Amino acid sequence: MLSEDDVARFHREGFLFFPDVFTPAEVAVLAEEAVGIFDHERKEIWREKSGAPRTAFAAHTYNEAFGLLGRHPRLIRPVEQVFGEPLYMHQFKINAKAAFDGDVWQWHQDYGTWLRDDGMPEPRAMNISVFLDEVMPINGPLMLIPRSHRHGTLAAGHDLETTSYPLWTLDKATVTRLVEEGGIVAPTGKPGGVLMFHGNLVHGSAGNITPYPRKIVYLTLNAVSNFIRTPTRPEWIAHRDFAPIVPVPDDALARYARMRRAAA
Ligand code: SIN
Ligand code: MN
Numbered sequence: 001m002l003s004e005d006d007v008a009r010f011h012r013e014g015f016l017f018f019p020d021v022f023t024p025a026e027v028a029v030l031a032e033e034a035v036g037i038f039d040h041e042r043k044e045i046w047r048e049k050s051g052a053p054r055t056a057f058a059a060h061t062y063n064e065a066f067g068l069l070g071r072h073p074r075l076i077r078p079v080e081q082v083f084g085e086p087l088y089m090h091q092f093k094i095n096a097k098a099a100f101d102g103d104v105w106q107w108h109q110d111y112g113t114w115l116r117d118d119g120m121p122e123p124r125a126m127n128i129s130v131f132l133d134e135v136m137p138i139n140g141p142l143m144l145i146p147r148s149h150r151h152g153t154l155a156a157g158h159d160l161e162t163t164s165y166p167l168w169t170l171d172k173a174t175v176t177r178l179v180e181e182g183g184i185v186a187p188t189g190k191p192g193g194v195l196m197f198h199g200n201l202v203h204g205s206a207g208n209i210t211p212y213p214r215k216i217v218y219l220t221l222n223a224v225s226n227f228i229r230t231p232t233r234p235e236w237i238a239h240r241d242f243a244p245i246v247p248v249p250d251d252a253l254a255r256y257a258r259m260r261r262a263a264a
Contacts, residue, residue, distance in 0.1 A: 002078050010082060014149035015187075015197035021074050022130060022192035022253070029257040031132040031191060033065045034094050034215050044236050049164050052101035056094040058236040059217075066092070066217070068256055073247040075128045075219055078196060083124055083223040086244035090114070090125050090228065091220035091237060094132070097140045102208030104140075104162070106169040109148075110220070111199035112156045113168050118238045119230030123153070123199035125222035131193040132215035140208035141186040142195065142216065148178045149198035170202060178202055221245075 002010070010016050022030075038045065038053035046055045060070030069075070070092055080087055096102060110127060114120040135141045156168035187195050197203065208214055222228075227242040 002081050007082065010196070010198070013146045014201040015144055015146070015195065016078075017187040017189075017193065017195045019189040019193045021194040024192065025257045025261075026253045027130070027132060027191040029065050029253070029260055030069060030130070030217065031215060033063055034059075034096075034132055034217070037063060037094065038096055046164055048098070048101055048103045050101045050103075052098040053096040054098075054103065054164055055096070058092055058239075059094055060089065060092045061236075065253065065256055066094075068248055068253045069130065069217065070219060071245055071248045072253060073250050075130070075194070076221065076245055076247045079126060079128055079221045082126075086224045087221040088224055088227070088242045088245060089219065089239055090118075090120070090222040091239065092218070094215060094217045097205065097208045097214035097216070099211045099213045100209060102140050102214060103164070104207050105203075105205045106159055106162055106167060107175045107202055107204040108156065108167050108169045109154060109200050109202055112153055114199065114220075114228070114238075115153060116156075116168055117232050118228040120222065120226060120228045122226050123149075124226040125220055126196060126199050127218045127220050128194060128196040129216050129218045131189060131191050131195075132217055133213050134190055135188045135193070135214055135216065136210075136212065137186060137188055139210045139212040139214040140205045141188050141214070142203055142205050143184050143186045144197060145175070145178045145182045145202040146185055147182040148202040149200040151178065151200070153200060154202075175202065
């Protein structure tokens with residue numbers, strides 16, 4: 001559960017970071033599974049222009065460990081608390097930010113895409129992410145502009161060229177103005193850290209030219225009443241199953257990790 005202080009900070013700053021939410025054993029099994037997932041060729045896995053893995057969508061639907069993560073109470077409950085209603089999974093992705101080849105994510109607001117491409121009525125969805133590798137200042141950490149969510153949904157251009165993934169991105173003048181006000185932060189830390197941020201919080205990340213991969217898994221949780229009205233993207237990018245998520249027991253992932261270790 002979030003404290004009153006956490007909730008106030010979330011509304012003020014637009015994000016919360018908790019460095020130690022999942023244990024090394026819980027996160028190790030996820031990191032291992034993620035590597036195996038990226039080894040496959042399937043339509044849900046996008047590659048950088050270089051061919052390196054960029055994003056694996058919808059892994060919670062075909063991988064047991066990520067299925068448990070997608071219903072994990074340590075991720076579902078805090079977001080439920082902020083929105084005050086049950087949630088469904090709007091999107092689920094593992095971003096690889098591969099060693100040497102991980103490409104940029106230009107400055108953007110996620111709700112800009114959810115509104116324009118999916119017909120989501122309000123910014124009552126947000127990302128809650130889990131670090132699968134150590135996120136360092138040098139391996140392309142996610143950068144956030146604190147308090148930028150207070151500006152609502154900003155004008156954006158559809159970038160279909162820079163990277164392999166289409167995104168509604170913000171121009172330099174807008175980013176400069178927001179940064180003058182809020183600065184930039186890049187939460188870093190060990191695998192198992194959790195970062196949640198408002199759908200209108202401006203964020204992006206630089207390329208990764210280090211030998212250290214930076215895998216982060218993002219659950220995009222939407223309030224059930226805020227289901228998407230006019231989707232244009234495939235079902236495995238913007239899900240159409242609006243059934244409320246029923247969380248698994250808190251130890252479900254730890255038990256799965258123990259079982260996998262015993263079987264190895
Ligand atoms: C995103 O903004 O959706 C992903 C950015 C990142 O993983 O660096
Ligand atoms: Mn984003």
